[in-house]
Amino acid sequence: MSSNLNDTLVEKTVTYTLEMNGKFYLIENVPARINPETEEQFFSPSTVERLQQIIYDQQEPIRIVETPVYNFAA
Template identity: 75%
Template sequence: MMSDCNEMLVEQKVTYSLEMNGKFFVIENVPARVNPETGEQFFCPSTVERLQQIILNQEEPVRFVETPVYNFAT
């Protein structure tokens, strides 16, 4: 089955999350183009650069979230 080259992408604000060096980062209101069928998110290069700046420069967060961590293995 071939992929449709004319996929419909919708401009949305999404929440981007990343784990790096044992730290979990959450960045809200990130502009993205989203495939409504698959949920796949696409970011423009300038958005990716800004995400990297926020994380690597450890900018001041707007808030903190307490997150429980579970172990899948029994």
């Protein structure tokens, strides 16, 4: 008996992260469907469109987060 992947996905909100042109972007409260076994995230086409709009339009962020950076080959 095979199970449908959509039956196992759980609706949640996540923090989406993106690195672009040497800058990191965090977008909170993004609706996603999550595979509970693998934690893989799936986004609807309209959500992906909105994510791109937020980043490319350089909208005013709600806050700025300072992030430490480490070198793995230290």
